[in-house]
Amino acid sequence: MKVKNKEPLLSLENLTVAFGGLVAVSDFSLQLFSGDLVGLIGPNGAGKTTVFNLITGQYRPTKGRVIFQGKDITGFSPDLVTTVGIARTFQNIRLFGNLTVLENVLVSFHVRLQSSFLAPMFSLPSYWREEKAIRREAYDLLEAVGLADVTKEEAQSLPYGEQRRLEIARALATHPSLLLLDEPAAGMNPQETRELMEFIKKMRDDFNLTIFLIEHDMKVVMGICERIAVMDFGMKIAEGTPEEIRNNPRVIEAYLGVED
Amino acid sequence: MGREEKRDLALTLILFAVLMLGVSLAERYLNTYLIRILNTACIYVVAAVAYNLINGITGQFSLGPNGFMAIGGYTVAILMLPLVQKEQVYFLQPLIWPFNSFSFPSHLFLLALFLGGVAAALAALLIGIPTLRLRGDYLAIATFGFGEIINVLANNFIPLTNGALGIKGIPEYTNLWWTVNWAFWSVFMIKGLVNSSFGRALKAIRENEVAAEAMGVNLFRHKLLSFVLSGFFAGVAGGLFVTLISTVSPSLFTFTMTFNLLIIIVLGGLGSITGSVVTAFIFAFLQEILREVEAPITIGAWTFPGIPGMRMVVFSVLLVVMMIFYRRGLFGDKEISWQLIIDRIKGRNESEK
Incomplete structure (x- = not known):
């Protein structure tokens, strides 16, 4: 106890x-x-x-x-x-079906993004530095949950078990x-x-x-x-x-x- | 910036240089009719890409781009109309202060376009704040109503809009330089946004609102961002349009305009920015080519009178056929990217070997 x-x-x-x-x-x-x-x-x-x-x-x-x-x-x-x-997963899987596995996880990093929306519109280097950092972190996370080799697949095309794991990975990405x-x-x-x-x-x-x-x-x-x-x-x-x-x-x- | 992004940016800038070269050649060698179509196509690009941002990327069904284009169009018209012209045009009721006391010189055209966009963006903010908090199709209804309200205002708020007569004699500042630049940079900026973390958040909202919110995406703020940006570029497109044809009247920005843009973004693929660019050009050219079907036709001894509006019938049939065979439009939600083009070229070379 x-x-x-x-x-x-x-x-x-x-x-x-x-x-x-x-x-x-x-x-x-x-x-x-x-x-x-x-x-x-x-x-x-x-x-x-x-x-x-x-x-x-x-x-x-x-x-x-x-x-x-x-x-x-x-x-x-x-x-x-x-x-x-506090992060959660859903009883009936709610992935972003048309987005890739990597993008699904990247969405969770958005909330901590520092750049304003104008930075990517004008292709500012400051934005790309941030993007690079969150991509690396997202890859690491997908590696940790064993989805590293399907990062470019559409989420809806994954087998059921992997969709479940992706949902957990996506939740973990919100720290x-x-x-x-x-x-x-x-x-x-x-x-x-x-x-x-x-x-x-x-x-x-x-x-x-x-x-x-x-x-x-x-x-x-x-x-x-x-x-x-x-x-x-x-x-x-x-x-x-x-x-x-x-x-x-x-x-x-x-x-x-x-x-x- | 990674190596791929640097390469893409370089290729994009090269494309821009090529486009500018093309414009200078076109201005010199193409006839005015073709240039007019190209101008219209580029304006459609600006409006359609903006419309796709809210409808296709964010998945919020708006029916209001005609309203935003009208606001941008009237703003630019009133700002740019020379003072002498203002006195002549507003003979029913004089133009209200302060617009009757000044007129933008030609070098402030860019500022006028920008202000047209800002005015439309403010209108978007005003409608967006109450409606985007709700889930479901409220936005469609509210924006449809908004477009109609703008039309009624344009018809009846005579001291500002000159009513149904509209405003004539707006200096024709818009040429290929303006339209191609705006088309290029709008696509550049909106694509930059769509490919970024913000774009992913917007697409996440489209895919599943509940999940997007649970991943920390503030639904309201992001929908509003998309809607206001969409309004801004629609306003600019309206401003470019009125300074292209040198006149603005309520009949210019009716629901037909929204319908045209809807055809463009659906045919190109909801969610594909580059798809909208391609179909905007196809649409602008088809609209001219299909003038034939509205002209009187003589077959043997019979002459059929021309039916105005036949073009829209053809477009509607085209839309139905597309929906049956290519339900997700020409490009679905995929983008034409430099990577894709490079892969294609490489793939072809390899298959030839």
């Missing part, structure tokens, strides 16, 4: 969001600490992705706060959330300290899933990340997550180590139903 007396990296405080009469997430609280690898599991429609959307600013919570590195980021727009150091992965293993066979989970663990260590991942297959997260939160009907019903979760009667109930 990690020592929990330090400041949490991300702290979700009583997050609640309602769409009309439907309460999608209700009173959700959770703390993530630097270096954590935490899983968020739950049946379909439990509100897992909604929690991610609340953290990244896609939705604004009806109630509650999102505190990141001690700063209240509730209601920040998604691009601002990215700049403070996050917290990475949110929304069902990274969706649509993969057990072998691919195992490889991906190893990859995610390696990324966390190599890039000094904190990872928060959604998965609806319980077996997948049990292997790699140190801590798991379980959601059902928009509420957190359990939190603990994989061992605790596995034996928690409420979790079993949520996944298997109640015996009459």
Whole structure:
């Protein structure tokens, strides 16, 4: 167990969001600490992705706060959330399909660009120096995730597994300290899933990340997550180590139903 | 700047020199009719490339370039019209202050064009701020309405625009030097932007707004940048146009102008700047060649009267055929680059060996 007396990296405080009469997430609280690898599991429609959307600013919570590195980021727009150091991937892959693999990653560097738009319009050398630097960094990153030999391919032409990896690479390029992965293993066979989970663990260590991942297959997260939160009907019903979760009667109930 | 960029820049400058040589030859040897078509083609290049920036690159469907061209056109016309001419033209109602008290001399033509562009860019800013915050097709509706509003204003704000009569006797400053230079430098600048990190951000918005925003791209700021730049160059194109034909009236910049530009950018490929350049030339020449179909035709004993507007029918049919066989236009979203040309030449040499 990690020592929990330090400041949490991300702290979700009583997050609640309602769409009309439907309460999608209700009173959700959770703390993530630097270096954590935490899983968020739950049946379909439990509100897992909604929690991610609340953290990244896609939705604004009806109630509650999102505190990141001690700063209240509730209601920040998604691009601002990215700049403070939270990156994400999507459940249904959202790559820039017609752009190349390299360009997909380069987009993430744009937010830190120093030059004004006039510099490339007038082909100023200062712009080209910057472009060269970010290209080198993007290549290195693609090398690290094992996509170095497909940099010039269109993103939409990649096989499924590589698209998933490209999405992670693209998120890493924003220099996050917290990475949110929304069902990274969706649509993969057990072998691919195992490889991906190893990859995610390696990324966390190599890039000094904190990872928060959604998965609806319980077996997948049990292997790699140190801590798991379980959601059902928009509420957190359990939190603990994989061992605790596995034996928690409420979790079993949520996944298997109640015996009459 | 890497080696490839340096090579490309050098080749581009050589192309510019060749173009300038071509212009001086054309001015000397070509007839006025051909020069007129070339001028029109170059103006279409400026307008179409600007239009492609917002529609093709950024994926925001605007229908307003006619409005921006009108603003640029009227601005340049009012600034450049000589004082004597101003008194004659505005006989219904005198031109309002301060425009009745000064007139730009010919050496300030560049400044006038620039101000025309700035006026159009400001209008773009004004429409862009409320509409570009929204997702979806609001921009199309708002810009379509904007074009109509500008047209109504041009017809009815007589102390500024002289109403439906328009403004005549604008000095004809525009010649091939002006149009080719503007076409060249607009393409140079817009292509520079499109190939840069900003261009990638704009394309990312086109591909997937949610993902672009999640990667830190500020959607509103970037859409606005693209829209305002597009407005600026459309305004300049309008200014060049009125000083080419020496007159401006509300009928010059109706929705037909937007439709023409839409044909150009769709045929060239949405998202291909160089594609728009090629189709702008094709369009300008086709427009002249197709005048034939509007003239009376005699076949044997029968004479068919000419039908004005037949050209647009031909263009529309062409567009339909293109959409069936080349759905993504001539160039798709690919650009003609120096690298591509070099590869082609090398490839041919190698296959000959």
